[in-house]
Amino acid sequence: MSGASEEEDMAAAWGAALAEEAGAPAEAAAEVPAEAPADAARVLSQAEIDSLMGFEGGAGGDAAKSGIEQVIHSGLVSYERLPMLEIIFDRLVRILSTSLRNFTSDNVEVSIERLASQRFGDYLNSVPLPAMLAVFKVSEWDNFGLIVVDSAMIYSVVDVLLGGRRGTAAMRIEGRPYTTIERTLVERLIGVVLNDLGDAFAPLTDVRFEFERLEVNPRFAAISRLSNACVLTRLRIEMEDRGGRLELLLPYATLEPVRELLLQQFMGEKFGRDSIWERHLAEQLRHTDISLDVVLDEQVMPLSSVIALKPGDRIMLNAPPGAPVRLQCGTVPLFAAEWGRRENRPAVRISDSLRPLWEVLP
Structure with a gap:
């Protein structure tokens, strides 16, 4: 109880x-x-x-x-926004539309469905299978990126490249591994996308995206730590009644070398050079008057001797005629010269330059 x-x-x-x-x-x-x-x-x-x-x-x-x-x-993190990256992907859409029309000989429309930040591990868990994951390397940035082609896009590309009849949806056979022909055709598609991606980055920086390998298992396409942040761009590609999605994943670590450039609001922040003003400034600098000091000799004297100097005292210089002297502007030495006289006037003759010519003349 x-x-x-x-x-x-x-x-x-x-x-x-x-x-x-x-x-x-x-x-x-x-x-x-x-x-x-x-x-x-x-x-x-x-x-x-x-x-x-x-x-x-x-x-x-x-x-x-x-x-x-x-x-x-606490796992939801607000990542830094990169305005210039949005402009680059808009440029990629325009370039890729033209390239895919030439590649497939079909009417192709490319659009951006989504541009957002996401953790790499969350994205790998959300990849719709079956799919092909292409790993590419960016040599200039010493890092990697990922392109994911979904099954609808794979069968659409295979169908259109192998002469499938227009107006009919591509046939999908699920539950089997991809054949060598399908992988080869998708690699050609990836090559077109990577080439256009390099062209899209060209106004900002010279970079080349190189195809590394093609995977079908997301676990074998790990190019970053699962907790690292990435930029995910989802492209929708339409080819009349066919089409699919193509996703481009760039880790923030990959974009770090050009982060300062991607933070710009517009292209003019980088390409605002005025060549006319540069030429005018260089021309005016060439006509600027400067004073040159001829250093005949340097001596070290006690402070008491300097204080004791009075009008009429003489300081003997160890610089006979023809002795080497130094020409300098302020404290910057410019030329080595010889001391002498010309028409009963003291003169120096420049014999050597103490600084490279590109540092002396603009």
């Missing part, structure tokens, strides 16, 4: 605690019948579970997050 009473007391205390969490008065919680079974007292409502786990109700949605909710939302 003592054991049963202890269970009833624990059930009553637990109900009181739940009532306090839910905002109900403690007296209402104490009304649990003493003869109720212990298991029945432990059944929690959805509101009580939400209160214990730290989730707020609809009315308190704007309140501070607490409990498990903070742990869940």
